Amino acid sequence: MIPAGDNTQVQPKQASAWNIANALTILRIALVPVFGWFLLYDDGQLTSYRLMAAGVFVVATATDRMDGDIARARGLVTDFGKVSDPIADKALMGMALVGLSVIDLLPWWVTVVVLVREVGVTALRFLVIRHGVMPASRGGKVKTALQAVAILLYILPLSGAWHAIAVVTMTMAVIVTVVTGADYVLRAQTLRNTSPRAQAKRERRAVEAAAAAVSQPAREASSHEAAQREAVTREAVTPDAPTCEGSTGGPSHREAPAGEDAERHSAEPEV
Numbered sequence: 001m002i003p004a005g006d007n008t009q010v011q012p013k014q015a016s017a018w019n020i021a022n023a024l025t026i027l028r029i030a031l032v033p034v035f036g037w038f039l040l041y042d043d044g045q046l047t048s049y050r051l052m053a054a055g056v057f058v059v060a061t062a063t064d065r066m067d068g069d070i071a072r073a074r075g076l077v078t079d080f081g082k083v084s085d086p087i088a089d090k091a092l093m094g095m096a097l098v099g100l101s102v103i104d105l106l107p108w109w110v111t112v113v114v115l116v117r118e119v120g121v122t123a124l125r126f127l128v129i130r131h132g133v134m135p136a137s138r139g140g141k142v143k144t145a146l147q148a149v150a151i152l153l154y155i156l157p158l159s160g161a162w163h164a165i166a167v168v169t170m171t172m173a174v175i176v177t178v179v180t181g182a183d184y185v186l187r188a189q190t191l192r193n194t195s196p197r198a199q200a201k202r203e204r205r206a207v208e209a210a211a212a213a214v215s216q217p218a219r220e221a222s223s224h225e226a227a228q229r230e231a232v233t234r235e236a237v238t239p240d241a242p243t244c245e246g247s248t249g250g251p252s253h254r255e256a257p258a259g260e261d262a263e264r265h266s267a268e269p270e271v
Contacts (some may be wrong), residue, residue, distance in 0.1 A: 018072050021071035022081050024063040028088040031060040036095045039155065044103035047157050054155045061148045070111035082133045083125065089144055090118040096151045105154050110174060114147070117181040128188045137187070139180040 038053035051253075067085065071077045094115055100106035150173050153166035 011128050013018075019071075019074075019078070021067040021074075021076045022066035022078065022084065024070070025081060025084050025088050028060045028063045028067075029084075029091055031056055032088075032091045032095050034083075035060060035092070036099055037100060039096070039099040040102060042098075044105065050155060050157050054152060057092070057096065057148075057152060063146060064089060064144070079133050086125070086140070087122060090122060093144070093151065094118060096155070100151065100154050106170070109169065113174060114177050117177050121184045124184060124188050128191050131191050137180065137183065139176065139183055143173065143176040143180050146176055149173075241256040 035053055035056040038049050038056060040051040044050060064085070067081070071081055097106065097111040097114055101108045101111045146169060150166055150170035153162060153169060156162075158166070
């Protein structure tokens with residue numbers, strides 16, 4: 001961050017994605033199918049093609065170190081490079097592992113474990129990319145180096161003690177692969193909880209909660225006043241119940257005079 005004249009912070013301009021470091025990353029991706037063709041040619045039975053596959057693999061893995069060093073030395077670090085570099089590594093290593101398993105030089109369970117981890121970490125990067133870019137860790141670099149050495153030993157037509165060294169190196173690579181996979185999961189969770197996006201979301205929720213806490217008493221008071229007004233209105237509209245004369249000591253009904261009763265009886269026809 002660079003301080004501006006008005007004491008604000010100005011984000012430094014990021015380098016263009018069109019640079020030599022990213023070009024080396026793209027070259028590594030382009031070499032993946034070439035390497036695969038040499039490795040799988042004639043089911044890996046020809047020594048010459050195995051040696052050519054090893055040569056392409058060495059060149060491709062060398063670009064991995066070169067592009068990172070160039071990007072840091074010349075200030076060419078970009079978000080494109082942070083995302084595409086690990087993808088290029090996974091494409092190259094995935095092709096190597098699958099190819100070695102296809103020609104029966106490497107057990108399939110090793111390939112499956114490594115690829116599940118690689119694909120999972122790549123998917124995790126894209127899931128949290130809205131919170132920030134999660135670059136390769138030091139453990140990830142160690143994992144890549146171990147995988148590269150082990151794969152190269154498997155590609156070369158070696159036997160005896162060299163094959164034993166290849167097995168031991170690949171075992172170490174698998175262990176580091178699993179451990180760093182768990183580490184990436186923890187880093188992704190931390191990034192989701194500490195990113196500026198997450199902090200802004202928490203602040204927005206805190207503001208909404210504070211506003212709701214302030215307005216709650218007002219809503220309750222307004223509801224109470226409305227209930228009181230409704231009760232007063234109901235009492236004013238309801239008419240008084242009629243009173244009964246009997247309740248005041250007067251006659252509850254009017255008795256007919258004796259003369260009227262006699263006249264009614266005299267007016268009735270005799271049968």
